[in-house]
Amino acid sequence: MELLYISYDGMLEPLGQSQVLSYLRQIAKHRTVALLSYEKRRDLKDRGRLVPLAQELQAAAIHWRRLRYHKWPSLLATGYDALRGIVAGIVLCRRHRIRVVHARGYVASVIAVRLKRCCGTRFIFDMRGFWADEKVDAGHWSSHSLAYRLAKRWERRFFEEADAIVSLTAEGIAAFPTLGYRIPSDRPTVVVPTCVDLDRFVPGQKDPELLTRFGLHDATVIGCVGNTGNWYLRDWMLRYLAFVCGHLPNVKVLLVTRDDHARLKKDAVAAGVPPDRLVLTQASFEEMPAYLRLLDLAVFFRKLQFSKQGSLAAKLGELLASGVPMVINEGIGDAGALIRQERVGVVLSDVSDAAFETTFDDVARLLQDPLCRRRCRQVAERHFDLRMGVGRYLELYRRLNGSDEPRGGEDEGIGDRGGRDVEQCPVPGAAAAGP
Numbered sequence: 286m287e288l289l290y291i292s293y294d295g296m297l298e299p300l301g302q303s304q305v306l307s308y309l310r311q312i313a314k315h316r317t318v319a320l321l322s323y324e325k326r327r328d329l330k331d332r333g334r335l336v337p338l339a340q341e342l343q344a345a346a347i348h349w350r351r352l353r354y355h356k357w358p359s360l361l362a363t364g365y366d367a368l369r370g371i372v373a374g375i376v377l378c379r380r381h382r383i384r385v386v387h388a389r390g391y392v393a394s395v396i397a398v399r400l401k402r403c404c405g406t407r408f409i410f411d412m413r414g415f416w417a418d419e420k421v422d423a424g425h426w427s428s429h430s431l432a433y434r435l436a437k438r439w440e441r442r443f444f445e446e447a448d449a450i451v452s453l454t455a456e457g458i459a460a461f462p463t464l465g466y467r468i469p470s471d472r473p474t475v476v477v478p479t480c481v482d483l484d485r486f487v488p489g490q491k492d493p494e495l496l497t498r499f500g501l502h503d504a505t506v507i508g509c510v511g512n513t514g515n516w517y518l519r520d521w522m523l524r525y526l527a528f529v530c531g532h533l534p535n536v537k538v539l540l541v542t543r544d545d546h547a548r549l550k551k552d553a554v555a556a557g558v559p560p561d562r563l564v565l566t567q568a569s570f571e572e573m574p575a576y577l578r579l580l581d582l583a584v585f586f587r588k589l590q591f592s593k594q595g596s597l598a599a600k601l602g603e604l605l606a607s608g609v610p611m612v613i614n615e616g617i618g619d620a621g622a623l624i625r626q627e628r629v630g631v632v633l634s635d636v637s638d639a640a641f642e643t644t645f646d647d648v649a650r651l652l653q654d655p656l657c658r659r660r661c662r663q664v665a666e667r668h669f670d671l672r673m674g675v676g677r678y679l680e681l682y683r684r685l686n687g688s689d690e691p692r693g694g695e696d697e698g699i700g701d702r703g704g705r706d707v708e709q710c711p712v713p714g715a716a717a718a719g720p
Contacts, residue, residue: 288312288682289319289374289383289406291393293366295354296320296338297328299570303599305389307482310345311675316682318347319377321396323354323366350377360432363392370396371403378404385409385685387678391416391436394443401446407685410447411477414457416440418592423515441466449473449681454618457595475681478619480674481602481665485574488608488658492575499564499579501537505652507582508539508564510573511600513549516593518586518614520556521636525584525612527557528641533649539564541576577607581652586636589616602669605629608658610651612644627664629657 290309294301301322309318320342329335329351342349352369355362374396377383387409388397397408417436420426426433444450444466452458455476461468496502507529513519526538538558540549546565554560568576583604587593597618604611611630615621624630631647633640651657 287318287384287686288316288387289321289377289381289385289400290387290389291321291370291374291396292389293323293354293392294389295324295328296322296342296349296351297324297331297334299573300599302570303482303603304479306342307671308480308675308678309347311671312678312682313345313347315679317381319381319383320347320349321370321373321377322349322351323370324351325354329353348377348381360435367392367395371399374400375403378406385682387411387682389413391439391443394447395439398439398442398446407448408446409449409451409681409685410443411451412443412457412595413453414596415460415592415594418590419516419596422588422590422592440464444468447472448685449475451475451477451678451681452595453478453597454595456619460591460594473681473684475677477674477677478669479597479599479602480671481599481606481669482671483606483666486577486603486606486665487574488606488662489578491579495575495579499537499539499566501539501564501579504535504537505533505581506537506539506579507584508541508580509584510541510577510580510604511585511598513540513542513544516587516596518588518636519552521586522584523553523556523558524638525586525641526553528638528645529582529648530559530562531557532645533652537562537564539566539576539579541566541568541573543567573603574607577604577609580604580607580609582648583609583611584613585611585617586614586633587617589614594618602665605661605669606665608661610657610661612648623664623668627660629661629664 290305292301292305294305296302296306309320312318339349350373352366352373355366374386378400383404383406385407386397386400388394389411390413394410400406401408417433417440420436421428421433444461444464445468450472452474453476458474458476507526509522513522530536530538538553540553542549550563550565553563585598585600597620601620611624612633613620613624613630614633614636621632624632631644631651633644
């Protein structure tokens with residue numbers, strides 16, 4: 286077996302489904318794969334979902350080793366999970382002769398560093414953002430806390446000891462020199478954005494049953510999908526939705542989220558969204574494509590902080606693939622430049638009532654543009670195609686494995702359309718090519 290993929294996110298959660306398994310199902314056609322993931326207790330008890338997924342992965346030749354995720358007390362629980370992962374990883378590496386360990390995020394990378402020392406494996410640091418600084422920016426840690434100091438110490442090791450680094454954004458790579466770490470200049474550094482299965486997320490007619498259920502017939506539907514808290518400017522997003530309701534006729538606001546609906550409704554009404562125009566619901570991973578197609582315009586504003594430079598919301602590619610334009614604020618990874626250049630949304634220079642007013646004409650034109658949905662889809666095909674992301678990973682595995690051929694021969698038809706699979710960036714100083 287060639288590859289061990291480690292994720293601290295569970296495969297029974299939407300993020301694991303979209304941003305891990307979507308890739309691994311394709312990668313497993315070309316490389317033999319073991320997967321080590323951490324699943325929450327409630328998901329492990331759900332045999333109706335666990336058993337079919339385990340059977341599916343077994344049929345796809347993905348060896349799935351699952352551990353239970355522990356949350357409390359935070360630092361000790363994470364340390365305990367990492368220790369269990371190291372033990373399980375050593376067993377997997379020795380039993381299956383693993384050559385490359387692909388670590389998604391920081392906790393997974395703690396395990397990968399140890400496996401590199403113990404088993405001689407190559408280590409890919411798939412960073413997903415500057416996690417330690419995210420915890421400080423979110424108010425969970427102090428910059429003087431033991432947890433932060435330990436995380437930054439490990440972060441240095443990840444950057445300096447990894448055999449390759451993956452970032453979601455070119456902006457994140459451009460920030461590497463500010464960290465002060467000794468990253469070798471010849472270290473392969475790759476941009477792989479949050480890609481999308483373009484066969485699942487497609488433009489199309491709005492589902493008549495959903496239109497009837499939510500009372501959305503003949504309405505212009507604007508809204509938000511996914512989390513509205515944490516890194517998102519929830520109050521400002523709701524204020525913007527209220528602003529559009531006041532400037533366009535027959536607007537309905539659709540919020541598709543697992544957030545507390547009672548509290549969210551209260552906040553939305555307080556922000557000025559008319560209660561009779563508000564629809565709150567949630568959707569499973571399987572249902573999400575149909576729910577995205579209900580939207581004529583999506584909105585999400587994110588906090589502007591250093592820690593998020595290396596992050597990119599999965600919803601960006603999913604919305605574009607579904608033909609949905611969006612309104613965002615400046616500073617969301619590489620998204621602002623892309624949206625402006627491709628004319629698939631509106632980017633606010635800042636989040637303020639004045640910015641709402643000055644950009645409203647652009648939003649109105651966007652909603653009336655009959656070619657906008659087609660442009661959105663084309664942008665997703667060029668920049669967020671899952672096959673592109675899989676191709677970049679396969680090329681990286683091939684480089685770390687030396688001259689070995691992948692299982693099944695060359696990776697035909699998987700990489701970038703007409704281009705190189707891997708975008709390499711010498712560090713420090715330059716940014717990798719990306720979306």
